[in-house]
Amino acid sequence: MITFSNVSKIYESTGKKVTAVDHVNMSVEEGEICVFLGPSGCGKTTLLRMVNRLVQITEGSIEIDGKDIQALDSIELRRSIGYVIQQNGLFPNMTIEENINVVPKMLGWDAGKRKNRYKELMEMMGLNPEEFRKRFPWELSGGQQQRIGVARALAADPPVMLMDEPFGALDPIIRDHLQNEFLRIQKDVKKTILFVSHDIDEAIRLGDKIAIFNQGQLMQVGTPDQILSDPKNEFVRDFIGSDREIKRLTLLTVKDLLNKGKKGNRKSNLTAEINEFYVTLDTDLRNALAVLLASPTGEAVIVDQRNQPHGILTFTDYELLTGVHPSKLKSIVH
Amino acid sequence: MKGRSKVETMIRIGLYALLIALFVYAFQIGAFTYIAENPSEIAYLVGQHIRMVAISSAAAICCAIPLGIFITRPQFKRFEFLVINFANIGQTVPSIAILALVMTYLGLGWQTAVFALWFSSLLPILRNTIAGIDSVHPAIIDAGKGMGMTQKLILWKLELPNASYAILAGIRTATVINVGTAALAFLIGGGGLGDLIFTGISLYDTGIMLSGALPVILLAITIDFMLGIFEKLIIPKGLQRKVEAI
Ligand SMILES: Nc1ncnc2c1ncn2[C@@H]1O[C@H](COP(=O)(O)OP(=O)(O)OP(=O)(O)O)[C@@H](O)[C@H]1O
Ligand SMILES: [Mg+2]
Numbered sequence: 001m002i003t004f005s006n007v008s009k010i011y012e013s014t015g016k017k018v019t020a021v022d023h024v025n026m027s028v029e030e031g032e033i034c035v036f037l038g039p040s041g042c043g044k045t046t047l048l049r050m051v052n053r054l055v056q057i058t059e060g061s062i063e064i065d066g067k068d069i070q071a072l073d074s075i076e077l078r079r080s081i082g083y084v085i086q087q088n089g090l091f092p093n094m095t096i097e098e099n100i101n102v103v104p105k106m107l108g109w110d111a112g113k114r115k116n117r118y119k120e121l122m123e124m125m126g127l128n129p130e131e132f133r134k135r136f137p138w139e140l141s142g143g144q145q146q147r148i149g150v151a152r153a154l155a156a157d158p159p160v161m162l163m164d165e166p167f168g169a170l171d172p173i174i175r176d177h178l179q180n181e182f183l184r185i186q187k188d189v190k191k192t193i194l195f196v197s198h199d200i201d202e203a204i205r206l207g208d209k210i211a212i213f214n215q216g217q218l219m220q221v222g223t224p225d226q227i228l229s230d231p232k233n234e235f236v237r238d239f240i241g242s243d244r245e246i247k248r249l250t251l252l253t254v255k256d257l258l259n260k261g262k263k264g265n266r267k268s269n270l271t272a273e274i275n276e277f278y279v280t281l282d283t284d285l286r287n288a289l290a291v292l293l294a295s296p297t298g299e300a301v302i303v304d305q306r307n308q309p310h311g312i313l314t315f316t317d318y319e320l321l322t323g324v325h326p327s328k329l330k331s332i333v334h
Numbered sequence: 335m336k337g338r339s340k341v342e343t344m345i346r347i348g349l350y351a352l353l354i355a356l357f358v359y360a361f362q363i364g365a366f367t368y369i370a371e372n373p374s375e376i377a378y379l380v381g382q383h384i385r386m387v388a389i390s391s392a393a394a395i396c397c398a399i400p401l402g403i404f405i406t407r408p409q410f411k412r413f414e415f416l417v418i419n420f421a422n423i424g425q426t427v428p429s430i431a432i433l434a435l436v437m438t439y440l441g442l443g444w445q446t447a448v449f450a451l452w453f454s455s456l457l458p459i460l461r462n463t464i465a466g467i468d469s470v471h472p473a474i475i476d477a478g479k480g481m482g483m484t485q486k487l488i489l490w491k492l493e494l495p496n497a498s499y500a501i502l503a504g505i506r507t508a509t510v511i512n513v514g515t516a517a518l519a520f521l522i523g524g525g526g527l528g529d530l531i532f533t534g535i536s537l538y539d540t541g542i543m544l545s546g547a548l549p550v551i552l553l554a555i556t557i558d559f560m561l562g563i564f565e566k567l568i569i570p571k572g573l574q575r576k577v578e579a580i
């Protein structure tokens with residue numbers, strides 16, 4: 001668990017004081033992903049870097065599992081925290097394998113163990129270990145470099161990860177793909193993750209919790225559902241956008257809607273062949289809506305994991321959601 | 335990139351052709367007869383020349399690189415601009431003026447020559463070391479720090495390897511120039527191949543002059559070539575290919 005108590009950071013540059021982080025109080029549970037969200041310059045990176053003491057705290061304290069980080073040795077602290085910096089920061093003079101093994105090497109792992117770990121991580125990231133072993137960072141695409149950056153931070157299996165816009169400079173398709181992989185990996189490794197983003201959609205998708213900042217102040221912290229359904233003030237409301245009713249659809253999948261409507265029985269009158277307008281059970285309701293809007297018949301075929309037709313989705317199914325207050329959204333399906 | 339390497343080979347071939355022409359000219363003018371008649375004198379002067387260059391360059395490397403590292407540490411960073419300015423201004427002083435200046439304090443002799451050569455090689459190496467270390471992308475250092483690397487590890491594993499291209503380029507240039515400058519050492523009693531060159535000039539004997547100049551040229555080319563190979567060996571592969579790709 002990571003606890004921030006009254007944390008402030010004041011930068012002094014050329015006599016002028018900049019309050020980058022302003023009395024932040026919050027905590028992040030073990031195994032949770034907390035997304036720091038906010039406009040550029042609101043202090044996300046600064047707050048993140050205070051956790052591994054790359055930035056000195058001006059006031060307040062940060063505790064990891066009840067231990068004040070100021071009391072720990074900064075080198076040891078950093079080796080126990082995975083850090084993915086805003087630019088990927090791979091070392092150009094080292095091969096991919098050497099890059100990934102930096103921390104394990106400092107921790108004195110033997111060569112065999114390091115080799116196994118390298119293979120494991122590359123497979124986790126969906127990259128061929130042999131193909132990339134002797135390559136150098138500049139010989140990789142931007143998306144591959146980002147993945148190596150994440151793999152490197154995971155190398156010594158640290159319980160805590162700090163990730164500063166790790167999917168920042170990527171095109172939407174690769175970002176989408178990496179976000180999915182990220183969630184899949186997190187399901188296995190269950191790290192406590194502080195994740196910086198300025199993209200509300202990314203935050204909704206990845207965060208167990210979202211913390212929204214403005215000018216160094218914590219505006220609101222809560223689950224994506226809470227933030228979307230109950231924005232605390234004007235700033236948060238503006239920041240998440242007027243389409244939050246649509247955004248909250250991201251939080252539910254087609255399966256949730258089917259369970260609610262108990263409409264597995266529609267399979268009998270299913271004559272439609274699978275065409276391009278189909279959704280899977282795991283498609284979120286926002287994307288499913290997009291498919292419905294594109295479909296000339298206003299219908300989409302639902303396919304299951306084995307690509308077999310499972311039912312039909314129509315606009316009327318969405319009526320199940322009308323009149324439900326957003327805060328009850330999760331409860332209606334469970 | 336291909337076009338570029340083509341131009342490079344063409345320039346190279348042109349230069350070699352010029353050199354060969356020079357050697358043919360030297361042969362006709364009788365420089366080689368002088369060399370053939372006085373092999374022991376030439377060998378002695380070449381030895382003296384090499385010794386001067388080797389000692390002054392080695393000393394310059396041994397001083398400039400540690401000094402460059404020292405001044406780029408966070409604790410001393412604020413003095414960096416002083417050193418850089420000093421190095422920049424120092425470099426604009428012609429080597430012959432340095433020789434003259436040093437001579438007024440240390441008098442004539444071999445040591446004076448070595449000291450002056452050391453001083454004029456020091457600055458380019460120092461400047462390149464500082465520039466090289468400073469040019470390492472801050473994100474790389476930041477990532478290293480964030481991963482828990484100590485200051486020492488950051489220096490040895492990140493800063494020096496990534497600055498090696500610039501540092502070695504500084505050494506290479508300084509040493510090759512040093513070979514030429516060392517020919518001036520004769521003027522302050524340092525010996526070396528300048529002996530033949532200046533004797534030739536004062537006697538209006540092109541043959542003698544060239545028998546000093548040709549070995550200097552050969553020496554410079556050989557050293558440049560050897561240092562080029564050395565660079566290839568030392569600079570991390572990941573950086574070498576990057577340079578090619580630019
Ligand atoms: N080293 C520094 N010295 C002085 N001011 C700084 C320093 N680093 C950051 N700041 C200021 O602190 C504020 C917060 O910066 P920070 O990098 O934390 O923003 P951010 O939320 O990460 O922004 P972005 O989304 O653009 O990365 C900014 O106003 C910035 O100008
Ligand atoms: Mg930032």
